[in-house]
């Protein structure tokens with residue numbers, strides 16, 4: 012496999028970097044502190060085409076390949092300070108937009124995809140529950156069929172984008188005893204009676220990406236809003252996890268590259284004991300490790316693009332990419348902070364924010380432990 016970008020892909024990535032530098036760095040320190048989502052940034056991304064990257068033109072998207080989508084995300088991560096906004100975009104793209112593209116009927120695609128690919132619909136993914144996190148198929152949100160509609164009752168937690176979303180891709184069970192075989196997926200509009208976005212949840216990082224709990228109380232969802240077949244929601248969920256795990260961290264390839272470049276410049280300029288700190292081997296070694304991690308991570312993510320473009324499964328490869336990239340990211344952010352010394356610990360440098368943002372990556376979309384379990388399972392262990 013060749014993981015170099017061709018000329019067109021490189022131009023696309025350069026355009027994404029330029030766009031992000033100009034449009035996605037506005038007042039990030041204050042917004043991170045105050046937990047403020049940038050609606051302007053979201054709209055600017057829609058104008059650039061981010062929300063519709065892999066969505067076919069007939070549904071209002073750019074119809075690009077997954078490699079191009081990854082290249083754009085990498086570019087955005089390089090140019091943008093607002094990684095929270097990129098997280099919100101990723102959450103929508105991989106766990107709301109793509110499941111509708113792959114599992115929605117024509118009516119559902121026409122109803123939701125143009126808005127998702129533009130800026131009029133913001134999507135959220137309601138899977139996790141207070142008692143069903145890693146053990147997601149233990150979910151207890153019930154979906155009872157009553158003629159032409161379902162009645163949903165239950166509580167979802169950790170729902171990214173919930174405070175700003177107007178579409179909730181929601182998983183519920185028709186019978187908890189069936190575990191995975193009972194899970195059914197639904198498309199639920201925000202104004203549906205019985206749906207309420209309740210407690211806003213304050214996070215350590217990714218603070219510009221809002222999160223809340225979502226409660227369903229006798230929420231009436233028409234059968235026409237079921238996504239895929241009854242009891243087959245697990246296929247929708249696993250498809251969205253495959254995409255999310257494979258692609259959600261692509262922007263961090265860009266962040267890791269920018270961080271590496273900044274650290275190299277810093278260790279050349281910063282002098283202690285009469286020489287640049289990069290001349291101390293223990294400092295240089297951190298830079299070396301950052302470079303090795305970045306070069307090891309990149310092919311793992313681009314491999315997903317190439318597999319998906321050939322319509323091949325990438326379940327195992329996505330878990331590997333998610334596990335290795337998230338853990339590498341955290342280590343590299345820690346290295347960057349150590350390299351910058353006390354200055355790295357200060358808010359205005361942005362390194363502490365990158366580290367706080369990065370720490371979530373080993374948790375969402377399946378924790379590192381769960382990725383290891385999945386990889387072990389695929390090896391027959």
Ligand SMILES: Cc1cc2nc3c(=O)[nH]c(=O)nc-3n(C[C@H](O)[C@H](O)[C@H](O)COP(=O)(O)OP(=O)(O)OC[C@H]3O[C@@H](n4cnc5c(N)ncnc54)[C@H](O)[C@@H]3O)c2cc1C
Pocket residue numbers: 102135136137138139140143144145146168169170171172217371374375376377378379380381384
């Ligand atoms: C920033 C962020 C955004 C998120 N966004 C969303 C979202 O949009 N929608 C959504 O539905 N959810 C979302 N989540 C929830 C996320 O998917 C869960 O946090 C995650 O799946 C872990 O579940 P839990 O938090 O309940 O932890 P638990 O499942 O309680 O796990 C606690 C610890 O036990 C370990 N553990 C559990 N089971 C095993 C096992 N079998 N083997 C080994 N170790 C195990 C875990 O790895 C972890 O270390 C988000 C989470 C975060 C942090």
